[in-house]
Amino acid sequence: MHALGEHLAVDEARPGQEAHRGPVSTSCVGFGVERWLHALADHFGGDWAPAQEAVEKAGTSPA
Structure with missing residues (x-):
């Protein structure tokens, strides 16, 4: 789920994987x-x- 990244329009760029760029996600375990x-x-x-x-x-x- 990428709800936080989509809501805040924050994306991640992984070195060497620019084609796989997308919204960030969290690791909250709740x-x-x-x-x-x-x-x-x-x-x-x-x-x-x-x-x-x-x-x-x-x-x-x-x-």
Whole structure:
């Protein structure tokens, strides 16, 4: 998908491949870090110490 490149009219020129020129694309994976932070803040009432402990505990727990 080249929506960003097309919308902003930004194209890429690859050295030696000028015939393949086209709109740039992004590599956003969409994890939604802001959403995770908001959910943690909401769940722990804005107290980041227990939120951090929960994240660290989850990172060491077996899957």
